[in-house]
Amino acid sequence: MAENETLECITEHERILQEIESTDTACVGPTLRSIYDDQPNAHKRFMEKLDARIRNHDREIEKMCNFHHQGFVDAITELLKVRADAEKLMGQVTDTNRRLQEAGREVTAQTEEVIRCRIQQRNMATTVEKLHLCIPGSAAVRVAMRAYYAALKTMEQLEKVFIPRVSQYRFCQIMAENLPRLREEIKEISMSDLKDFLESIRKHSDKVGHTAMRQAQQHRTFNSAVAKQASMGHYTKPVYSLNGRTHSHTHYGRLLTADETGDEEEGDRETFENYYRKQRKKQARLVLQPQANMGYGFPVNRLFDLLFEVRDQYNETLLKKWALVFRWIFELDNYSPIPVETEEEYILVVSRFPFHDAEIEKQDFPKKLPMSQSVPQIYTQVKELIYASLKFSESLHRSSTEIDDMLRKSTNLLLTRTLSSCLQNLIKKPHIGLTELVQIIINTTHLEQACKYLEEFITNITNVSPETVHTTRLYGLSTFKDARHAAEGEIYTKLNQKIDEFIQLADYEWGMAESDGRASGYLMDLINFLRSTFQVFTHLPGKVAQTACMSACKHLSTSLMQMLLDTELKQISMGAIQQFNLDVIQCELFASSEPVPGFQGDTLQLAFIDLRQLLDLFMVWDWSTYLADYGQPTSKYLRVNPATALALLEKMKDTSKKNNIFSQFRKNDRDKQKLIETVVKQLRSLVNGMSS
Numbered sequence: 103m104a105e106n107e108t109l110e111c112i113t114e115h116e117r118i119l120q121e122i123e124s125t126d127t128a129c130v131g132p133t134l135r136s137i138y139d140d141q142p143n144a145h146k147r148f149m150e151k152l153d154a155r156i157r158n159h160d161r162e163i164e165k166m167c168n169f170h171h172q173g174f175v176d177a178i179t180e181l182l183k184v185r186a187d188a189e190k191l192m193g194q195v196t197d198t199n200r201r202l203q204e205a206g207r208e209v210t211a212q213t214e215e216v217i218r219c220r221i222q223q224r225n226m227a228t229t230v231e232k233l234h235l236c237i238p239g240s241a242a243v244r245v246a247m248r249a250y251y252a253a254l255k256t257m258e259q260l261e262k263v264f265i266p267r268v269s270q271y272r273f274c275q276i277m278a279e280n281l282p283r284l285r286e287e288i289k290e291i292s293m294s295d296l297k298d299f300l301e302s303i304r305k306h307s308d309k310v311g312h313t314a315m316r317q318a319q320q321h322r323t324f325n326s327a328v329a330k331q332a333s334m335g336h337y338t339k340p341v342y343s344l345n346g347r348t349h350s351h352t353h354y355g356r357l358l359t360a361d362e363t364g365d366e367e368e369g370d371r372e373t374f375e376n377y378y379r380k381q382r383k384k385q386a387r388l389v390l391q392p393q394a395n396m397g398y399g400f401p402v403n404r405l406f407d408l409l410f411e412v413r414d415q416y417n418e419t420l421l422k423k424w425a426l427v428f429r430w431i432f433e434l435d436n437y438s439p440i441p442v443e444t445e446e447e448y449i450l451v452v453s454r455f456p457f458h459d460a461e462i463e464k465q466d467f468p469k470k471l472p473m474s475q476s477v478p479q480i481y482t483q484v485k486e487l488i489y490a491s492l493k494f495s496e497s498l499h500r501s502s503t504e505i506d507d508m509l510r511k512s513t514n515l516l517l518t519r520t521l522s523s524c525l526q527n528l529i530k531k532p533h534i535g536l537t538e539l540v541q542i543i544i545n546t547t548h549l550e551q552a553c554k555y556l557e558e559f560i561t562n563i564t565n566v567s568p569e570t571v572h573t574t575r576l577y578g579l580s581t582f583k584d585a586r587h588a589a590e591g592e593i594y595t596k597l598n599q600k601i602d603e604f605i606q607l608a609d610y611e612w613g614m615a616e617s618d619g620r621a622s623g624y625l626m627d628l629i630n631f632l633r634s635t636f637q638v639f640t641h642l643p644g645k646v647a648q649t650a651c652m653s654a655c656k657h658l659s660t661s662l663m664q665m666l667l668d669t670e671l672k673q674i675s676m677g678a679i680q681q682f683n684l685d686v687i688q689c690e691l692f693a694s695s696e697p698v699p700g701f702q703g704d705t706l707q708l709a710f711i712d713l714r715q716l717l718d719l720f721m722v723w724d725w726s727t728y729l730a731d732y733g734q735p736t737s738k739y740l741r742v743n744p745a746t747a748l749a750l751l752e753k754m755k756d757t758s759k760k761n762n763i764f765s766q767f768r769k770n771d772r773d774k775q776k777l778i779e780t781v782v783k784q785l786r787s788l789v790n791g792m793s794s
Contacts, residue, residue, distance in 0.1 A: 115151045250288045257281050289370060296374060300381050307385070325493075409498055416494050417512050420487055421520045427483055428524040435476035437541040443468045454478040456555045457548070472641065473548045474541050480521070481552055485559060487516050492563060506564035513556065517581045525585040529592050536600075539593045540638055543586050543646065550582035590646050597635070597650060598657045604628035605661050610681065612674050617681035621688045628658075629692045636697040651698040655709035658689060663713055667749055674753040676720075683717045686710060715741045720750065725781045732788065744788035751782060 261281055268274050303310055442448045444467055451457065451471060455478035462469060491512040495505045528534065529542065561567070607624040632654060639647035666674070666682065693706040719728055719739050731737035732744070 112147075112151075115148050118148070119151065119155055250292050253288060254285065257284060292374070293377075296378065300378070300385070304385055406498075413494055413498065413508070417491060417515065420490055420512070421515060424483060424487055424516060425520045425524060428480065428521055431476050431479045431483070432524060432528050435474050437474050437538040439470040439472055439541075440475055441468060441470050451478060455481045455548075456552055473545050477545050477548055480549065481556075484513065484516060484521075484556060488513060488556075488560060488563070502564050502566050506560065506566040509560050509564065513560070517553075522581045522585060525581075526588055529585070529589050534592075536593060536596055536635055537638060539589050539596065540642055542589045543593075543642055546582040546586045546589070550579055550586075553579055553582075590649070593646070593650055594653045597654050600631065601628065601654060601658055601661065604631070605658075605665070608665065610665075610678060612671060612678045614675055614677040614681065616677040617684060619684075621684045622681070625685045625688055629688060632692065633697055639698060645700070647698045648700045651701075652706060652709065655689070655693055655706055659710045659713055662686065662689075663716075663746075666716075667746065671753060674750065676754070679717065679720055679754075683721060686713050686717060690714065712741045715739045716746060716750070719747065720754075729781070729784055744785050744792065748782065748785040748789055751785065755782075 261278065265274050265278050440451060442451060448467075448469075448471075455473075457471060457473070459472075462471065488509055491509055492505070495508045498505075500508070525542070525546070529539065534542075604624055604627060607627075608622065609624075610622070636647065636651055639650055642650075662682075662685070665671075690707055690710050693709065694704070696706075715738070719725070719742055724739075728737075728739045728742065728747070731739070734740075
């Protein structure tokens, strides 16, 4: 047991020693206290253990010191060597300070010398600058014999810019006096070179012609590709002219404006250009003039007649091609106003079609243009035909007036025959509804307004004034007016057809005892359709909307009247008359609500006046008034025809002995039945009198 306690004590002491070595010194006190609190004499054994541990650490420290002793000795030796070098360095620093003081005195002396040099340098720079201002003068003289235009420009700068800056020098005055002489020399040399150039191209006219023909072929190939892209809407052609150049504001193809050259140089330029053009025209006449061994004398009139016939056939081919193009455009059109989201889209549309509307331009984006997408496409295609016709006419060697007449005739054929036929066929197609017809009318209005721009377009091409006596006018106005009238008539027809479709849905119970108290469903649907349709019609020009509305109301009134007087209808009760009256009241309310603005007073309600007076006569049963006032212009029932009243009264006679208006008379007083018979006889006599 004592042996076990001893082992435990030794183990505990080892743990305490490790804790003392590894923990903070603040925790040593409690650790040592545990030794004294443990077993008696335990501290002695711990002290022995501690002494042994200390001796062990001393031996470890001694070994480490022995291991690093030689390195310490070497470091001390190196330190002694460095002390000698430090003393030598201190001596060098002292010597350097002395030398710096001597150098400072030398710098002070050199600074004064630098100031004198800087003054000399400034004077030299001023001299060089003045000399540079004089350099262009010598440069002008140097290049005058080689680059004439550059020399003239240099002399102009010298005269206007550089010489005024150094005018105080005498040599500059001499240069200014010599500039006019230099200009004349350059002009003479340039004219000589121009003559040599003209003579050179006269000698090589065959090669020049060959090159020109090859370039013309390349240009036509390029134009064909451009025309194909333009037909797809990806390219806009420049304006053609008879001489093959595009119209611009430059004069004789000048590359410089009047601001770039002086008045004197501008005059010299015109002199050279006029001389060049005059000589080239002479050379052209010499080239075209046949040689003596080639004046044969055969007539060529038949050849020109053949060319004109070919031209007519070519135009017919173009018209057939454009007919397909127009049909394709109409097929792809959505017949809705063109939406534009941004200003860029708006500019893109108006660049293809001349549209101007101050009210729409004031609106904020996004907005809609009134015409559909086919309008700018058709306008562009008409211009394309003018280009194609021009390409053929340019080779006929005709005058500008004749070519202008050809272009206008081709355009007239395209508008009055091809486009007009396409529009008429489009209007008659079954899938074209009321909305599409309204948009077609709007489109033709804008195309009609654009005809004047087409005339201006042809004028810009041919340079023939439209005021010329023999100038052919475009007939597009009549084309679009005819198409618009056809579309308007088709609108009236289709609108009446829709009304008939609604009326076919009517399902009256003609023998009903009394009405339902509300209008029929089919009629309310018809009125809602008319309201929505006439809202679209407000965009139509002129009186088209008013005419369509009046036509629809008259057709509706006539159809309702025919429904009452149908010979297949044998019997009508008073309840059915009352129900029919409710439907007519809704028609009158619709007419009085002004579905289309522009009607005066109760003009639209008069479409139902015949029905109204007839129904009032039967509803009130006011036969005495009708018969007494018949034929009078102030009659309350002036619009009721005796034959109409008789036919309707015949349908209300007692034939089935039920649901009949005369049943109450039969029950109350048979004398009233005789009164009705009397009315029928009087109506028949009025009808017979009218027939006789």
